[in-house]
Amino acid sequence: MRQRAGGPEGNDVTGFSPRFSAGGRGAASQQAQAGRSPVLDVAQVEVLRSYGSEHEMAAGDVLFADGDVTYDLIVLLAGQARIVERRGQPGETVIATYGRSQFLGEIGLLTGQRAYLSAVASTAGRVLRVPVDQVRVVMAQETGLSELILRTFLLRHSILTGRGSGLTLIGSRFDAGTRRLLEALARNRLASTWLELEGSPEAEGMLRELDVPVGDLPIVVVPGGPLLRNPGSRELLEALGMSGPSDTELSGVCDLLVVGAGPGGLAAAVYGASDGMATVLAEDTALGGQAGTSSRIENYLGFPAGLSGEELAARAALQAQKFGVRIKLGSKAVSLASDSGVHRISFDDGDAITAKSVIIATGARYNRLPLDRLAEFEGVGVYYAATQMEAQACRAGPVAIVGGGNSAGQAALFLSRSSAQVDIIIRGKTLEASMSRYLIDQIERNPRITVTPRTQVTALLGKEQLEGVELLDTGRQRRSVLAVRGLFVFIGAQPSTQWLAGQLAEDTRGFLLTGSNIPQAHLDDRDQVPLFLETSRPGIFAVGDVRSGSVKRAATAIGEGSMAVRLVFERLQATGSAVADPPRADGEGRSAPLAMTPGQTGQTR
Numbered sequence: 125m126r127q128r129a130g131g132p133e134g135n136d137v138t139g140f141s142p143r144f145s146a147g148g149r150g151a152a153s154q155q156a157q158a159g160r161s162p163v164l165d166v167a168q169v170e171v172l173r174s175y176g177s178e179h180e181m182a183a184g185d186v187l188f189a190d191g192d193v194t195y196d197l198i199v200l201l202a203g204q205a206r207i208v209e210r211r212g213q214p215g216e217t218v219i220a221t222y223g224r225s226q227f228l229g230e231i232g233l234l235t236g237q238r239a240y241l242s243a244v245a246s247t248a249g250r251v252l253r254v255p256v257d258q259v260r261v262v263m264a265q266e267t268g269l270s271e272l273i274l275r276t277f278l279l280r281h282s283i284l285t286g287r288g289s290g291l292t293l294i295g296s297r298f299d300a301g302t303r304r305l306l307e308a309l310a311r312n313r314l315a316s317t318w319l320e321l322e323g324s325p326e327a328e329g330m331l332r333e334l335d336v337p338v339g340d341l342p343i344v345v346v347p348g349g350p351l352l353r354n355p356g357s358r359e360l361l362e363a364l365g366m367s368g369p370s371d372t373e374l375s376g377v378c379d380l381l382v383v384g385a386g387p388g389g390l391a392a393a394v395y396g397a398s399d400g401m402a403t404v405l406a407e408d409t410a411l412g413g414q415a416g417t418s419s420r421i422e423n424y425l426g427f428p429a430g431l432s433g434e435e436l437a438a439r440a441a442l443q444a445q446k447f448g449v450r451i452k453l454g455s456k457a458v459s460l461a462s463d464s465g466v467h468r469i470s471f472d473d474g475d476a477i478t479a480k481s482v483i484i485a486t487g488a489r490y491n492r493l494p495l496d497r498l499a500e501f502e503g504v505g506v507y508y509a510a511t512q513m514e515a516q517a518c519r520a521g522p523v524a525i526v527g528g529g530n531s532a533g534q535a536a537l538f539l540s541r542s543s544a545q546v547d548i549i550i551r552g553k554t555l556e557a558s559m560s561r562y563l564i565d566q567i568e569r570n571p572r573i574t575v576t577p578r579t580q581v582t583a584l585l586g587k588e589q590l591e592g593v594e595l596l597d598t599g600r601q602r603r604s605v606l607a608v609r610g611l612f613v614f615i616g617a618q619p620s621t622q623w624l625a626g627q628l629a630e631d632t633r634g635f636l637l638t639g640s641n642i643p644q645a646h647l648d649d650r651d652q653v654p655l656f657l658e659t660s661r662p663g664i665f666a667v668g669d670v671r672s673g674s675v676k677r678a679a680t681a682i683g684e685g686s687m688a689v690r691l692v693f694e695r696l697q698a699t700g701s702a703v704a705d706p707p708r709a710d711g712e713g714r715s716a717p718l719a720m721t722p723g724q725t726g727q728t729r
């Protein structure tokens with residue numbers, strides 16, 4: 125048990141708990157509350173009991189505290205507990221109250237994120253504590269329970285994100301560092317609040333309190349943790365406990381290095397590790413890639429009600445952990461060198477990983493509009509993703525979306541839930557040529573969405589924040605102004621291949637060529653016929669959006685990622701590097717995990 129704390133007095137601001145909040149509620153609201161505060165049945169508690177241990181608690185005991193590097197899954201066997209924000213500080217608030225057979229926690233418990241809220245016993249009672257490594261076993265082995273826990277954690281996380289709980293970023297909208305951090309927070313789906321330096325008495329007060337000069341901005345305040353001054357991605361993730369293994373743990377030669385953790389990279393890593401390869405997955409920004417920023421993927425097989433990018437990323441990350449993938453987060457690959465069939469990839473944090481085979485799944489980056497003042501508004505009015513964080517930033521004001529593809533359509537539908545007016549601006553005459561029919565049908569039925577054809581955005585307007593955009597009707601050559609709080613840009617993407625410095629064969633747009641599409645003259649080894657998905661260098665494969673000719677879809681990336689693993693085995697066998705059987709078409713032939721080979725460091729060139 126932890127130390128006692130003075131019990132905070134406050135209201136249940138989210139109404140998490142159906143049992144302990146006063147006042148009558150409708151059936152729908154009760155159902156929603158049951159989703160975020162489920163009551164475990166006797167059998168479920170019994171299952172969890174076999175993974176944890178029981179402890180008495182006294183009123184005022186702190187069950188976990190903000191800043192704790194990790195915390196247990198806590199099930200209340202008797203008594204009540206409160207989830208408290210800013211415990212012991214001005215503005216202390218009770219977020220939720222839980223009672224018997226309910227469990228505490230949110231998705232950060234599974235992603236390894238440092239706790240940013242505290243749990244305090246409000247009465248005496250008894251708890252079951254399940255340590256986080258055992259929770260991972262539960263998630264891998266107890267199907268029904270793992271589904272319930274995951275859904276509850278995701279729902280709670282989404283409510284906390286909507287409230288702006290968690291980290292506090294203080295910085296100026298005109299500062300590139302602030303915008304970079306805003307992107308990192310959004311891509312990692314970290315619950316946070318941004319206090320703008322300009323005109324925010326709260327920001328000024330906090331800087332005085334923390335004794336931080338304006339020159340040190342932007343800063344990130346981690347509840348109960350360190351104060352970070354203009355941190356890089358890795359430093360931020362390290363402070364939150366989410367960056368993965370350090371370089372010393374990654375020494376030696378691994379069987380498979382996957383670069384990029386979008387759907388393609390996650391699939392490759394999960395299949396690689398589950399087929400017995402020592403697998404490392406390295407990612408620059410956040411697990412989930414572009415798909416992680418999608419508000420709702422509706423055409424993904426098996427999820428008729430759609431699935432959010434956040435859920436897809438969370439589920440895949442759990443699978444990767446289950447099969448023992450080593451995830452290195454916040455590390456950007458900056459160069460590739462190969463020698464004698466061994467590949468060495470260096471990262472911007474100074475680490476280097478040597479691998480027998482590499483799968484490149486670095487996807488693509490969004491195209492930007494050629495507009496003056498774009499950099500001034502990126503991340504603070506101009507966005508390349510539409511998630512709850514961006515919707516919250518637009519504060520229900522009108523928004524415009526540029527682009528006519530499926531991502532633009534999904535963004536429009538999502539944003540219409542919070543904004544009364546959503547304009548889709550397209551250069552063409554209709555959406556038919558570029559968007560799936562199911563999205564067009566929903567857009568046509570939605571009274572909050574307007575499609576403006578044959579139009580381009582020509583300027584961004586506003587003094588301190590985006591207030592509007594100038595439009596050009598290209599048919600009538602007429603200009604007009606549209607008042608908007610946010611501009612969402614979905615106009616295609618460029619492949620993330622610059623770090624390869626042209627070593628692998630590319631098409632004219634920079635996407636990686638694979639298999640029979642590679643001209644013979646561009647092959648590194650003309651005696652080796654490249655396998656499907658293999659690049660011009662034997663042993664290096666490309667999957668998903670980064671690959672020339674791939675269909676730019678989550679399911680395609682996942683399919684290619686999993687297929688590439690079999691091809692990796694084939695190549696390793698052909699070169700005599702494999703020490704395990706490849707997975708066979710009938711699903712048999714699983715092999716023991718290949719060990720990382722300490723001390724083997726490939727020569728580079």
Ligand SMILES: Cc1cc2nc3c(=O)[nH]c(=O)nc-3n(C[C@H](O)[C@H](O)[C@H](O)COP(=O)(O)OP(=O)(O)OC[C@H]3O[C@@H](n4cnc5c(N)ncnc54)[C@H](O)[C@@H]3O)c2cc1C
Nearest residue numbers: 384386387388408413414415457486487668669676677678
């Ligand atoms: C808003 C939105 C909605 C979408 N909706 C749908 C949909 O409904 N259905 C559908 O099928 N598809 C949808 N898509 C498309 C789908 O998300 C992509 O096709 C898919 O994510 C491609 O997966 P990927 O793994 O190839 O690449 P990505 O998802 O782009 O992932 C690449 C990853 O590599 C990382 N990376 C890049 N360079 C480096 C480097 N040098 N070092 C380390 N890491 C690096 C990136 O940070 C990124 O995380 C949507 C896309 C967007 C943006």
